Amino acid sequence: MTKLLDAPASPARPSRPGRAGRGASGGGPTGPGRTPLSARGIATGIRNLLTSPKYGPVTVTAILFVAIFIVGGVRYRGFFSGQVFLNLLVDNSYLIVLAVGMTFVILTGGIDLSVGAVVALSGMIAASLLQTGWSPGVVIPLILVLTSVLGLLVGLMIHVFKVQPFIATLAAMFLARGLCYVISQNSISITDATFVELAVARIPLGGNLSITPSVVIALVVVAIAVWVLHATRFGRTVYAIGGGEHSGLLMGLPVARTKVLVYVISGFCSGLAGVLFTFYTLSGYPLTAIGTELDAIAAVVIGGTLLTGGYGFVLGSVLGVLVLGVIQTIITFEGTLSSWWTKIFIGALLLVFILQKVLTARRR
């Protein structure tokens, strides 16, 4: 098997054009890829980076983020500061965690519509239990277990009963949102000392810069996710399922277990995001986080993950969240722009990214 996979890359077939050669138009028989130091070589390299299905979209997102940030810095005073950047992380730490979970699901070619409702549900559970005097040390693990179990049920429904992910997670969304209302129709504020402390705590980074504990948690989640996806067998199976579930099965990969587990991961991440969100808002409210699933999906798509699965990076999704965040920040700085422009901008961005992907696919 390994031999078969390695065969095309082996030097036994030197005539096969490499990736660098394929991307260049009108190159001579020697191939422009041989002279990587020339200007043309660099241009080819950049072009290959931009059009490669693996790294292209992420690179574009990164460039876009930097570009928007520079535009903001030029236009507004006080924009070009470290704290504005760090605030992107502070304000969006829960969305980063959500996007990480969503990335796992989308990499397998699935989708999870329930994340927004689960964020609201975990906030409601936290607020109501803390109100009755439970300790945060019990409440937070309980929430994470409950949301993981919900994810497990969704995963089983999808895998065992062959229900489409769209419908199964839709049912989970209704369930979670409904349970929110059952717990309470009104906003419950959190007065628990530990939660309040975590909500106002700042971790100084030297200078005038600081972050919140939520950011640390989110970054740890991202680091673990990167490690799982790129250094473990489970991660490779996730990519393999997205690339072709049937091929994965034929290769003897544990497709069933992995497919269920990605929904457990997404459930866990939604629960954790819900906890981080309560650190941010210090309350539980049944109508909160409506449409957050769309933000998470948009972040993943803007981050370059293919919705059919198989291609994409967690770090891309983090970049996607940052792009969404920086747009919001710019709209805040502009002041005269109304909040609904955010939605139009996000829609337009989605369009640009999807078009870029379509054009890339055409060129290849």
Added chain:
Amino acid sequence: MSAVIARLVASRLFWPVVMLLALFAINLIAFPGFFAVTVRDGHLFGSLIDILRNGAPTLIIAVGMTLVIATRGIDLSVGAVAAISGAVACSIILGSPEPGSLATVAVAVTVALLISLVLGVWNGFLVAVLGIQPIIATLILMTAGRGVAMLITEGQILTVNSPPFKFLGSGFWFGIPIAVIVAAVVFGAAALITRRTALGMFIESVGINPEASRQAGVRARGLLIAVYTFCAFCAAIAGLILTANTAAADANNTGLFIELDAILAVVIGGTSLAGGRYSLVGTLVGALVIQTLVTTVYTVGIPPIATMVFKAAVVTIVCLLQSPTTAEALRDFRRRLGLRAGKGVVAS
């Protein structure tokens, strides 16, 4: 006899209809006068009429959604399109010097519907010409559409005082609510056009195998654009009814989650999200199941806030019942029963 039952059970409409009847039964127990339809001031009144009237917008969208899903697509933008059409109509009526005149309302409705056609062509263009996955293509309009609707209403809730417009949402014609008549017309037109011509078969063929249908000479591109346009048109009609019912355009809340209800209605009706064969009658039953469920929650006295939990339960039950795994398990079970019965006969 058993063959008849087996065929009934195997029918795609069996479980949805059972679900609907079960809901009716629950209602009848909780509220004996459930089926009573009375005439008051020349209008029909009763729980069934309420179900039909409140379910009309969902049904109208679900009809368009059925055709989209039959092509192996999905349209997430219907809620946003409904909000846009309501916003357009209300802002035109508000901006005119005579908000109460029939001509103003006619212009408003026409413009709103025309705009929805443009939005539908946009969705269809993304899907059919650029080849973007439907779920993503329509996600763009779903996200941006609400923003556009808010742009039109400038973030306000536009309240209009226009009797002809209000009539569209809460009026009656020969005692029947206008919304129900509109839904019936949309449903009938869709059924006639797709089932009395080859159009329905073309739609199914595109859903089953786009490449094969192309080779067989079906013009998939035009067909897809037409289907998405029709769906957006349906969404706009539903949006106008919803807006007219409250006489106010709320860019944030008009048609919120209606795309999910419409998709549910289609799925409960037995049309697979994988495309291909579709059933408009199934969609009708599905829409009725959803609306009856909401009504049941009210009549039984469960707090209405728990509606979503019940929706989740119904969706899960219907999906599990329709799942191939369940069908296989049932077949297995029946075969084993049959074997045992057969052995019994041999033994005696």
